[in-house]
Amino acid sequence: MNSNTRMPRFSTVVFFVTVAALVAGLGWVIAARRALDDRVEATKGELAELNQQSRLNQEQARQHDHDKRVVWAVLRQCRSADDVGPLGGDRILSIMKDGDSVTFYVPEGGHRLTVDISWTVTPKRDQTIRAPASAAKESEIQPGEKTWSVPLLAEHGYRFQILGSFSEEAPMQWELSSDATDFETHRQTVPLFPFRSVGGAWSTHRNAVFSNQVGIWQLIRHPGVPFVPIPLRIAAWTKHGLGEDDNTDIKINFGLSLHSDNPPVLSASDVETSWNPQRGDRVGEYRVGEYLGGGRYRAQL
Numbered sequence: 001m002n003s004n005t006r007m008p009r010f011s012t013v014v015f016f017v018t019v020a021a022l023v024a025g026l027g028w029v030i031a032a033r034r035a036l037d038d039r040v041e042a043t044k045g046e047l048a049e050l051n052q053q054s055r056l057n058q059e060q061a062r063q064h065d066h067d068k069r070v071v072w073a074v075l076r077q078c079r080s081a082d083d084v085g086p087l088g089g090d091r092i093l094s095i096m097k098d099g100d101s102v103t104f105y106v107p108e109g110g111h112r113l114t115v116d117i118s119w120t121v122t123p124k125r126d127q128t129i130r131a132p133a134s135a136a137k138e139s140e141i142q143p144g145e146k147t148w149s150v151p152l153l154a155e156h157g158y159r160f161q162i163l164g165s166f167s168e169e170a171p172m173q174w175e176l177s178s179d180a181t182d183f184e185t186h187r188q189t190v191p192l193f194p195f196r197s198v199g200g201a202w203s204t205h206r207n208a209v210f211s212n213q214v215g216i217w218q219l220i221r222h223p224g225v226p227f228v229p230i231p232l233r234i235a236a237w238t239k240h241g242l243g244e245d246d247n248t249d250i251k252i253n254f255g256l257s258l259h260s261d262n263p264p265v266l267s268a269s270d271v272e273t274s275w276n277p278q279r280g281d282r283v284g285e286y287r288v289g290e291y292l293g294g295g296r297y298r299a300q301l
Contacts, residue, residue: 071093071208075097076095078097080159080177081177081178081179083179084156084158085179089294090107091107092106092207092211092232094207095205096203096237100161100162102160102205102256104158104159104160104234106152110154110260112151113149113152113257113259114149115147115174115255116257117145117146117190117255118143121250122250144191146191148186148188153183156178156180157179158179160176161174161175161177162239163175164239169242170195172190173189173190174254195241195250197239200239200240201238203235203236207232212260212265213266214227214264215266216270216288229264231259232260234256234258235254237253238252238253238254239251239252239254263299264298265296266288268295268297
């Protein structure tokens with residue numbers, strides 16, 4: 001057989017196959033490295049965008065908190081309902097100025113204010129001791145309670161004030177006024193004998209929330225539960241005083257709450273921090289409705 005036609009040696013074949021494999025592997029490594037570099041650059045871009053969005057969200061949150069403080073500062077300075085003015089927006093805004101009044105604003109929609117009052121009347125111990133048992137029983141006044149409900153005009157400011165006296169016995173009254181010309185000022189008297197205030201206590205209430213705002217975790221933890229609007233408490237305080245020529249101790253509890261017929265909504269900040277639409281969360285799919293504007297989503301209940 002001619003030596004020129006001899007088959008290549010096995011080692012030669014292995015060598016060329018190995019070289020080809022190395023070249024192919026090198027090409028794959030280069031391509032993979034380029035793809036990885038592209039992915040790294042894309043990730044850097046996404047990270048930069050997320051950082052920018054995070055900074056924007058933080059700035060918006062700071063601005064939101066600043067705006068709330070400004071609004072509360074304005075409401076705190078209001079000496080009458082006419083001072084409130086057209087605040088606008090979609091939130092209920094309220095602040096207790098002191099132990100006797102609260103200023104608030106209601107946005108678009110149907111709203112009513114509920115005033116709940118309860119009281120106890122206790123004869124002083126020395127008077128009880130001196131008085132015959134039968135007379136003490138006849139003069140004893142049972143605890144009582146009273147509720148008023150006042151419809152409100154939307155997109156207006158209001159001022160609720162307790163009227164009483166520290167110097168002399170007088171009927172305990174409350175008054176609700178508004179900057180709306182069509183709203184008639186309400187003044188009601190607590191159904192008690194004359195009362196002289198000697199002190200009181202109250203809780204600091206400040207609100208800047210949407211009407212019927214619900215928490216997204218409420219939807220997560222209680223899926224399918226029918227929505228029942230929860231009244232928004234805007235004030236609560238207690239008055240202590242004396243009556244019947246200072247012979248009785250009187251304690252009156254006041255509660256002020258707003259009821260709204262607006263649809264339930266979710267705050268956009270709650271949605272964006274608790275629901276990632278990219279993941280297709282069940283909460284987002286079934287619980288978060290359309291965006292209504294003004295930082296609100298409709299709650300699907």
